[in-house]
Amino acid sequence: MIAVLGLVVGVIVGLVVQPGIPTALVPYLPIAIVAALDAVFGGIRAMLDGIFDDKVFVVSFLSNVVVAGLIVFLGDQLGVGSQLSTGVVVVLGIRIFSNAAAIRRHLFRA
Amino acid sequence: MSKDEDRAEPVAEPPASEPGTPPGGVARDSAAADAAAPGDARDADAAEAGVDGTAAESLSGRQRLLAAIWPPRLNRAQLLVAVLLFSLGLGLAIQVRSTSTSDSQLRGARQEDLVRILDEVDARQQRLQSERQQLQQSLTTLQNSSQQAKEAQIQTLTKEQQLGVLAGTVGATGPGIELTITDPAGKVQADMLLNTLEELRAAGAEAVQINDVRVVANTWFADAGTGMVTVGGTQVSQPYRFTVIGNSHDLDTALNIPGGVVQTVDKDQATATVTEKSSVAVTALIPLTSTDYAHSAQP
Numbered sequence: 020m021i022a023v024l025g026l027v028v029g030v031i032v033g034l035v036v037q038p039g040i041p042t043a044l045v046p047y048l049p050i051a052i053v054a055a056l057d058a059v060f061g062g063i064r065a066m067l068d069g070i071f072d073d074k075v076f077v078v079s080f081l082s083n084v085v086v087a088g089l090i091v092f093l094g095d096q097l098g099v100g101s102q103l104s105t106g107v108v109v110v111l112g113i114r115i116f117s118n119a120a121a122i123r124r125h126l127f128r129a
Numbered sequence: 130m131s132k133d134e135d136r137a138e139p140v141a142e143p144p145a146s147e148p149g150t151p152p153g154g155v156a157r158d159s160a161a162a163d164a165a166a167p168g169d170a171r172d173a174d175a176a177e178a179g180v181d182g183t184a185a186e187s188l189s190g191r192q193r194l195l196a197a198i199w200p201p202r203l204n205r206a207q208l209l210v211a212v213l214l215f216s217l218g219l220g221l222a223i224q225v226r227s228t229s230t231s232d233s234q235l236r237g238a239r240q241e242d243l244v245r246i247l248d249e250v251d252a253r254q255q256r257l258q259s260e261r262q263q264l265q266q267s268l269t270t271l272q273n274s275s276q277q278a279k280e281a282q283i284q285t286l287t288k289e290q291q292l293g294v295l296a297g298t299v300g301a302t303g304p305g306i307e308l309t310i311t312d313p314a315g316k317v318q319a320d321m322l323l324n325t326l327e328e329l330r331a332a333g334a335e336a337v338q339i340n341d342v343r344v345v346a347n348t349w350f351a352d353a354g355t356g357m358v359t360v361g362g363t364q365v366s367q368p369y370r371f372t373v374i375g376n377s378h379d380l381d382t383a384l385n386i387p388g389g390v391v392q393t394v395d396k397d398q399a400t401a402t403v404t405e406k407s408s409v410a411v412t413a414l415i416p417l418t419s420t421d422y423a424h425s426a427q428p
Contacts, residue, residue, distance in 0.1 A: 021203060025211030026218045033222020040223060046240075048224050055217045062210070069193055073206030080213050095240060126191055 046095065047088040050104055054087035055080060057111045060118035067125040087111070294336055297345040297415035301336040305409040306380045308371035308390075312399035315355035315367070321397070322358055322369060323350045325390045332383030334375040336411040340365045343413040367399075377405040 058080040094103030293299035337344040348361040
Protein backbone atom coordinates (compact mmCIF):
# COMPACT_ATOMS: atom_id res chain seq x y z
CA MET A 20 0.00 0.00 0.00
CA ILE A 21 2.75 2.39 0.96
CA ALA A 22 4.55 1.41 -2.24
CA VAL A 23 1.52 2.20 -4.39
CA LEU A 24 1.13 5.48 -2.56
CA GLY A 25 4.77 6.23 -3.31
CA LEU A 26 4.18 5.72 -7.02
CA VAL A 27 1.08 7.93 -7.02
CA VAL A 28 2.83 10.66 -5.04
CA GLY A 29 5.80 10.50 -7.43
CA VAL A 30 3.59 11.00 -10.47
CA ILE A 31 1.73 13.86 -8.82
CA VAL A 32 4.91 15.57 -7.68
CA GLY A 33 6.43 15.18 -11.14
CA LEU A 34 3.38 16.70 -12.79
CA VAL A 35 2.96 19.55 -10.32
CA VAL A 36 6.54 20.56 -9.62
CA GLN A 37 7.94 19.77 -13.09
CA PRO A 38 11.52 19.52 -11.93
CA GLY A 39 14.22 19.95 -14.49
CA ILE A 40 16.69 17.18 -15.08
CA PRO A 41 20.29 17.57 -16.16
CA THR A 42 20.60 17.51 -19.94
CA ALA A 43 23.28 14.84 -19.69
CA LEU A 44 20.69 12.44 -18.29
CA VAL A 45 17.96 13.29 -20.80
CA PRO A 46 18.71 10.47 -23.30
CA TYR A 47 18.81 7.89 -20.50
CA LEU A 48 15.60 8.75 -18.73
CA PRO A 49 13.18 6.89 -21.07
CA ILE A 50 15.29 3.74 -21.05
CA ALA A 51 15.69 3.94 -17.28
CA ILE A 52 11.93 4.25 -16.90
CA VAL A 53 11.31 1.19 -19.07
CA ALA A 54 13.90 -0.78 -17.11
CA ALA A 55 12.32 0.29 -13.83
CA LEU A 56 8.91 -0.73 -15.14
CA ASP A 57 10.37 -4.13 -15.93
CA ALA A 58 11.66 -4.43 -12.37
CA VAL A 59 8.29 -3.35 -10.99
CA PHE A 60 6.41 -5.94 -13.03
CA GLY A 61 8.90 -8.56 -11.95
CA GLY A 62 8.34 -7.52 -8.36
CA ILE A 63 4.56 -7.75 -8.66
CA ARG A 64 4.91 -11.17 -10.17
CA ALA A 65 7.23 -12.30 -7.39
CA MET A 66 4.76 -11.00 -4.86
CA LEU A 67 1.99 -12.99 -6.48
CA ASP A 68 4.24 -16.00 -6.46
CA GLY A 69 4.83 -15.40 -2.78
CA ILE A 70 8.55 -15.06 -3.24
CA PHE A 71 8.86 -11.28 -3.05
CA ASP A 72 11.86 -9.95 -1.23
CA ASP A 73 12.46 -6.25 -0.85
CA LYS A 74 16.23 -6.52 -0.98
CA VAL A 75 16.10 -8.41 -4.26
CA PHE A 76 13.60 -5.91 -5.62
CA VAL A 77 15.76 -2.93 -4.72
CA VAL A 78 18.84 -4.51 -6.20
CA SER A 79 17.11 -5.60 -9.40
CA PHE A 80 15.42 -2.20 -9.76
CA LEU A 81 18.65 -0.28 -9.42
CA SER A 82 20.72 -2.70 -11.46
CA ASN A 83 18.12 -2.69 -14.23
CA VAL A 84 18.20 1.09 -14.39
CA VAL A 85 21.97 1.28 -14.25
CA VAL A 86 22.55 -1.47 -16.81
CA ALA A 87 20.01 0.00 -19.21
CA GLY A 88 21.64 3.40 -18.86
CA LEU A 89 25.07 1.87 -19.36
CA ILE A 90 23.98 0.08 -22.51
CA VAL A 91 22.55 3.28 -23.97
CA PHE A 92 25.66 5.20 -22.98
CA LEU A 93 27.87 2.58 -24.57
CA GLY A 94 25.73 2.62 -27.68
CA ASP A 95 26.02 6.39 -27.86
CA GLN A 96 29.78 6.13 -27.58
CA LEU A 97 29.87 3.47 -30.29
CA GLY A 98 27.59 5.42 -32.59
CA VAL A 99 24.77 2.88 -32.48
CA GLY A 100 22.88 4.53 -29.65
CA SER A 101 19.48 4.62 -31.31
CA GLN A 102 19.63 1.01 -32.49
CA LEU A 103 20.91 -0.23 -29.16
CA SER A 104 18.28 1.66 -27.20
CA THR A 105 15.64 0.21 -29.51
CA GLY A 106 17.02 -3.25 -28.76
CA VAL A 107 16.96 -2.58 -25.01
CA VAL A 108 13.38 -1.38 -25.23
CA VAL A 109 12.40 -4.48 -27.21
CA VAL A 110 14.03 -6.85 -24.71
CA LEU A 111 12.56 -5.07 -21.73
CA GLY A 112 9.18 -4.97 -23.44
CA ILE A 113 9.27 -8.72 -23.98
CA ARG A 114 10.11 -9.24 -20.32
CA ILE A 115 7.36 -6.87 -19.25
CA PHE A 116 4.90 -8.78 -21.39
CA SER A 117 5.96 -12.14 -20.03
CA ASN A 118 5.72 -10.88 -16.45
CA ALA A 119 2.36 -9.33 -17.21
CA ALA A 120 1.18 -12.66 -18.58
CA ALA A 121 2.25 -14.40 -15.36
CA ILE A 122 0.49 -11.76 -13.29
CA ARG A 123 -2.61 -12.15 -15.39
CA ARG A 124 -2.60 -15.92 -14.87
CA HIS A 125 -2.35 -15.38 -11.14
CA LEU A 126 -5.11 -12.85 -10.93
CA PHE A 127 -7.59 -14.18 -13.43
CA ARG A 128 -6.52 -17.83 -13.63
CA ALA A 129 -6.43 -17.46 -17.37
CA MET B 130 -4.76 -4.63 -23.50
CA SER B 131 -5.87 -8.21 -23.51
CA LYS B 132 -4.85 -8.49 -27.11
CA ASP B 133 -1.33 -7.41 -26.31
CA GLU B 134 -1.09 -9.92 -23.53
CA ASP B 135 -2.30 -12.65 -25.82
CA ARG B 136 0.29 -11.71 -28.33
CA ALA B 137 2.96 -11.85 -25.69
CA GLU B 138 1.83 -15.21 -24.37
CA PRO B 139 3.85 -17.42 -26.71
CA VAL B 140 6.96 -15.58 -25.60
CA ALA B 141 6.23 -16.09 -21.94
CA GLU B 142 5.46 -19.77 -21.98
CA PRO B 143 5.06 -22.80 -24.23
CA PRO B 144 1.88 -22.85 -26.28
CA ALA B 145 0.63 -25.98 -24.50
CA SER B 146 -0.52 -24.05 -21.42
CA GLU B 147 -4.04 -24.66 -20.19
CA PRO B 148 -5.93 -22.38 -17.80
CA GLY B 149 -6.84 -23.36 -14.30
CA THR B 150 -3.90 -25.39 -13.14
CA PRO B 151 -2.63 -23.51 -10.10
CA PRO B 152 0.17 -25.70 -8.74
CA GLY B 153 1.64 -26.72 -12.10
CA GLY B 154 1.18 -23.20 -13.40
CA VAL B 155 3.05 -21.65 -10.53
CA ALA B 156 5.89 -24.13 -10.84
CA ARG B 157 6.17 -23.57 -14.52
CA ASP B 158 6.03 -19.82 -14.08
CA SER B 159 8.92 -19.82 -11.72
CA ALA B 160 10.84 -21.97 -14.14
CA ALA B 161 10.05 -19.57 -16.90
CA ALA B 162 11.18 -16.73 -14.70
CA ASP B 163 14.44 -18.52 -14.12
CA ALA B 164 14.95 -18.87 -17.81
CA ALA B 165 13.87 -15.33 -18.62
CA ALA B 166 15.66 -13.29 -16.01
CA PRO B 167 18.48 -13.99 -13.62
CA GLY B 168 17.11 -11.31 -11.30
CA ASP B 169 13.87 -13.18 -10.97
CA ALA B 170 15.77 -16.38 -10.35
CA ARG B 171 17.37 -14.67 -7.43
CA ASP B 172 13.90 -13.74 -6.34
CA ALA B 173 13.16 -17.43 -6.17
CA ASP B 174 16.39 -18.10 -4.29
CA ALA B 175 15.60 -15.45 -1.78
CA ALA B 176 12.11 -16.80 -1.39
CA GLU B 177 13.42 -20.22 -0.55
CA ALA B 178 15.50 -18.78 2.20
CA GLY B 179 12.93 -16.13 3.16
CA VAL B 180 10.02 -15.91 5.49
CA ASP B 181 7.20 -16.23 2.97
CA GLY B 182 8.42 -19.54 1.61
CA THR B 183 6.02 -21.68 3.58
CA ALA B 184 2.99 -19.42 3.19
CA ALA B 185 3.42 -19.29 -0.59
CA GLU B 186 2.06 -22.75 -1.01
CA SER B 187 -1.13 -22.15 0.95
CA LEU B 188 -2.28 -18.77 -0.43
CA SER B 189 -3.39 -17.97 -3.95
CA GLY B 190 -1.82 -15.04 -5.81
CA ARG B 191 -4.91 -12.92 -5.48
CA GLN B 192 -5.08 -13.37 -1.73
CA ARG B 193 -1.41 -12.50 -1.41
CA LEU B 194 -1.92 -9.31 -3.40
CA LEU B 195 -4.86 -8.30 -1.24
CA ALA B 196 -2.87 -9.06 1.88
CA ALA B 197 0.00 -6.93 0.64
CA ILE B 198 -2.22 -3.98 -0.21
CA TRP B 199 -4.51 -4.02 2.84
CA PRO B 200 -3.92 -3.37 5.66
CA PRO B 201 -1.04 -0.93 4.98
CA ARG B 202 2.06 -1.90 6.87
CA LEU B 203 4.80 0.57 7.56
CA ASN B 204 8.09 -1.22 7.56
CA ARG B 205 11.50 -0.87 5.99
CA ALA B 206 10.69 -2.96 2.94
CA GLN B 207 7.56 -1.02 2.13
CA LEU B 208 9.38 2.29 2.58
CA LEU B 209 12.24 1.23 0.34
CA VAL B 210 9.92 0.07 -2.40
CA ALA B 211 7.88 3.25 -1.95
CA VAL B 212 10.97 5.37 -2.44
CA LEU B 213 11.91 3.48 -5.60
CA LEU B 214 8.41 3.69 -6.98
CA PHE B 215 8.35 7.37 -6.10
CA SER B 216 11.43 7.92 -8.23
CA LEU B 217 9.86 5.85 -11.00
CA GLY B 218 6.69 7.92 -10.89
CA LEU B 219 8.71 11.11 -10.87
CA GLY B 220 10.74 10.04 -13.89
CA LEU B 221 7.59 8.89 -15.68
CA ALA B 222 5.86 12.22 -15.10
CA ILE B 223 8.91 14.21 -16.19
CA GLN B 224 9.35 12.18 -19.33
CA VAL B 225 5.67 12.31 -20.25
CA ARG B 226 5.59 16.02 -19.60
CA SER B 227 8.75 16.70 -21.59
CA THR B 228 7.63 14.65 -24.60
CA SER B 229 4.11 16.05 -24.61
CA THR B 230 5.17 19.67 -24.67
CA SER B 231 5.55 20.75 -28.24
CA ASP B 232 8.66 22.88 -28.00
CA SER B 233 10.83 20.12 -26.57
CA GLN B 234 10.69 17.90 -29.62
CA LEU B 235 14.46 18.02 -29.66
CA ARG B 236 14.81 17.35 -25.97
CA GLY B 237 14.73 13.57 -26.18
CA ALA B 238 16.36 13.36 -29.58
CA ARG B 239 19.56 11.41 -29.99
CA GLN B 240 22.81 13.01 -30.93
CA GLU B 241 22.83 11.78 -34.54
CA ASP B 242 19.24 12.89 -34.96
CA LEU B 243 20.19 16.30 -33.68
CA VAL B 244 23.12 16.40 -36.06
CA ARG B 245 20.85 15.47 -38.94
CA ILE B 246 18.30 18.11 -37.94
CA LEU B 247 21.10 20.64 -37.62
CA ASP B 248 22.34 19.72 -41.07
CA GLU B 249 18.88 20.14 -42.49
CA VAL B 250 18.51 23.50 -40.84
CA ASP B 251 21.92 24.53 -42.14
CA ALA B 252 21.07 23.47 -45.68
CA ARG B 253 17.77 25.29 -45.44
CA GLN B 254 19.50 28.38 -44.18
CA GLN B 255 21.98 28.24 -47.03
CA ARG B 256 19.17 27.84 -49.51
CA LEU B 257 17.36 30.81 -48.07
CA GLN B 258 20.57 32.81 -48.03
CA SER B 259 21.22 32.18 -51.70
CA GLU B 260 17.61 33.00 -52.48
CA ARG B 261 17.97 36.22 -50.55
CA GLN B 262 21.12 37.03 -52.49
CA GLN B 263 19.35 36.40 -55.76
CA LEU B 264 16.48 38.62 -54.76
CA GLN B 265 18.89 41.29 -53.64
CA GLN B 266 20.65 41.10 -56.98
CA SER B 267 17.44 41.45 -58.91
CA LEU B 268 16.46 44.31 -56.64
CA THR B 269 19.75 46.03 -57.40
CA THR B 270 19.26 45.40 -61.11
CA LEU B 271 15.79 46.84 -61.03
CA GLN B 272 16.93 49.82 -59.02
CA ASN B 273 19.76 50.41 -61.48
CA SER B 274 17.47 50.18 -64.44
CA SER B 275 14.95 52.48 -62.86
CA GLN B 276 17.74 54.90 -62.04
CA GLN B 277 18.96 54.65 -65.61
CA ALA B 278 15.44 55.28 -66.83
CA LYS B 279 15.23 58.32 -64.61
CA GLU B 280 18.59 59.49 -65.86
CA ALA B 281 17.51 58.98 -69.42
CA GLN B 282 14.33 60.87 -68.74
CA ILE B 283 16.27 63.78 -67.29
CA GLN B 284 18.62 63.76 -70.27
CA THR B 285 15.69 63.63 -72.66
CA LEU B 286 14.09 66.56 -70.90
CA THR B 287 17.30 68.54 -71.07
CA LYS B 288 17.68 67.67 -74.73
CA GLU B 289 14.11 68.68 -75.35
CA GLN B 290 14.76 72.03 -73.71
CA GLN B 291 17.89 72.58 -75.76
CA LEU B 292 16.19 71.58 -78.97
CA GLY B 293 13.21 73.69 -78.01
CA VAL B 294 15.45 76.72 -77.66
CA LEU B 295 16.95 75.99 -81.06
CA ALA B 296 13.57 75.36 -82.68
CA GLY B 297 11.95 78.30 -80.96
CA THR B 298 9.23 76.35 -79.27
CA VAL B 299 10.26 77.39 -75.76
CA GLY B 300 11.29 80.67 -74.28
CA ALA B 301 14.86 81.38 -73.26
CA THR B 302 16.68 83.66 -70.90
CA GLY B 303 20.32 84.37 -70.40
CA PRO B 304 23.02 86.96 -70.88
CA GLY B 305 23.05 88.72 -74.19
CA ILE B 306 22.55 92.00 -75.98
CA GLU B 307 19.80 94.15 -77.30
CA LEU B 308 20.41 95.72 -80.69
CA THR B 309 18.13 98.48 -81.79
CA ILE B 310 18.23 99.70 -85.37
CA THR B 311 16.39 102.94 -85.77
CA ASP B 312 15.73 103.70 -89.44
CA PRO B 313 13.62 106.83 -89.90
CA ALA B 314 14.63 107.04 -93.59
CA GLY B 315 13.49 103.53 -94.35
CA LYS B 316 16.76 102.53 -95.93
CA VAL B 317 17.29 99.33 -94.05
CA GLN B 318 16.11 96.42 -96.13
CA ALA B 319 15.62 92.76 -95.55
CA ASP B 320 19.13 91.88 -96.71
CA MET B 321 20.53 94.21 -94.07
CA LEU B 322 18.62 92.40 -91.37
CA LEU B 323 19.70 89.06 -92.80
CA ASN B 324 23.32 90.20 -92.71
CA THR B 325 22.90 91.30 -89.13
CA LEU B 326 21.43 87.94 -88.24
CA GLU B 327 24.27 86.09 -89.96
CA GLU B 328 26.75 88.23 -88.08
CA LEU B 329 25.03 87.47 -84.79
CA ARG B 330 24.94 83.76 -85.50
CA ALA B 331 28.59 83.78 -86.47
CA ALA B 332 29.32 85.39 -83.11
CA GLY B 333 27.52 82.60 -81.29
CA ALA B 334 23.97 83.81 -80.85
CA GLU B 335 21.80 81.06 -79.47
CA ALA B 336 18.35 82.56 -79.45
CA VAL B 337 17.27 85.58 -81.47
CA GLN B 338 14.08 87.55 -81.53
CA ILE B 339 13.28 90.53 -83.78
CA ASN B 340 10.55 92.66 -82.27
CA ASP B 341 7.94 89.99 -81.56
CA VAL B 342 9.14 87.37 -84.03
CA ARG B 343 11.30 84.46 -83.00
CA VAL B 344 14.13 83.85 -85.44
CA VAL B 345 14.99 80.24 -86.09
CA ALA B 346 16.64 78.17 -88.80
CA ASN B 347 13.89 78.50 -91.38
CA THR B 348 12.99 82.15 -90.75
CA TRP B 349 12.98 84.13 -93.93
CA PHE B 350 13.23 87.84 -94.68
CA ALA B 351 11.49 89.85 -97.40
CA ASP B 352 11.15 93.53 -98.19
CA ALA B 353 7.71 94.81 -97.30
CA GLY B 354 7.97 98.51 -97.99
CA THR B 355 9.56 101.59 -96.48
CA GLY B 356 10.63 100.93 -92.91
CA MET B 357 9.04 97.52 -92.94
CA VAL B 358 10.34 94.03 -93.37
CA THR B 359 8.55 90.73 -93.42
CA VAL B 360 10.24 88.31 -91.02
CA GLY B 361 9.01 84.75 -91.26
CA GLY B 362 5.61 85.88 -92.55
CA THR B 363 5.10 88.64 -90.04
CA GLN B 364 5.49 92.29 -90.92
CA VAL B 365 7.92 94.07 -88.67
CA SER B 366 8.33 97.85 -88.77
CA GLN B 367 11.27 99.90 -87.61
CA PRO B 368 12.79 100.35 -85.14
CA TYR B 369 14.03 96.81 -85.29
CA ARG B 370 14.84 95.47 -81.85
CA PHE B 371 17.04 92.40 -81.84
CA THR B 372 17.01 90.47 -78.57
CA VAL B 373 19.95 88.08 -78.69
CA ILE B 374 21.14 85.51 -76.15
CA GLY B 375 24.77 84.60 -76.32
CA ASN B 376 28.17 85.77 -75.17
CA SER B 377 27.38 89.48 -74.95
CA HIS B 378 30.97 90.59 -75.34
CA ASP B 379 31.49 88.49 -78.48
CA LEU B 380 28.21 89.71 -79.92
CA ASP B 381 29.07 93.33 -79.21
CA THR B 382 32.49 92.93 -80.75
CA ALA B 383 31.07 91.22 -83.83
CA LEU B 384 28.60 94.03 -84.44
CA ASN B 385 31.11 96.82 -83.90
CA ILE B 386 34.01 95.59 -86.03
CA PRO B 387 35.09 98.00 -88.84
CA GLY B 388 32.85 97.39 -91.81
CA GLY B 389 30.46 95.53 -89.59
CA VAL B 390 26.79 95.92 -88.96
CA VAL B 391 26.90 99.14 -86.98
CA GLN B 392 29.02 100.97 -89.58
CA THR B 393 26.95 99.68 -92.46
CA VAL B 394 23.76 100.78 -90.82
CA ASP B 395 25.25 104.16 -90.12
CA LYS B 396 26.02 104.50 -93.79
CA ASP B 397 22.30 104.10 -94.51
CA GLN B 398 21.44 107.05 -92.30
CA ALA B 399 20.16 104.78 -89.64
CA THR B 400 21.47 104.23 -86.13
CA ALA B 401 22.31 100.97 -84.46
CA THR B 402 22.74 100.84 -80.70
CA VAL B 403 24.02 97.82 -78.89
CA THR B 404 23.31 97.29 -75.21
CA GLU B 405 25.01 94.49 -73.33
CA LYS B 406 22.76 92.97 -70.70
CA SER B 407 23.39 90.37 -68.05
CA SER B 408 19.96 88.89 -68.60
CA VAL B 409 17.66 89.16 -71.56
CA ALA B 410 14.53 87.16 -72.26
CA VAL B 411 13.50 85.74 -75.60
CA THR B 412 9.82 85.14 -75.13
CA ALA B 413 8.40 84.94 -78.64
CA LEU B 414 7.52 81.40 -79.64
CA ILE B 415 7.03 79.42 -82.82
CA PRO B 416 4.21 76.90 -82.73
CA LEU B 417 5.44 73.31 -82.76
CA THR B 418 4.69 71.59 -86.05
CA SER B 419 5.34 67.97 -86.73
CA THR B 420 6.91 67.04 -90.02
CA ASP B 421 4.76 65.19 -92.52
CA TYR B 422 7.44 63.43 -94.52
CA ALA B 423 10.68 63.43 -92.60
CA HIS B 424 11.01 60.87 -89.82
CA SER B 425 13.78 60.43 -87.35
CA ALA B 426 16.34 57.90 -88.52
CA GLN B 427 17.21 57.11 -84.92
CA PRO B 428 15.11 54.50 -83.27
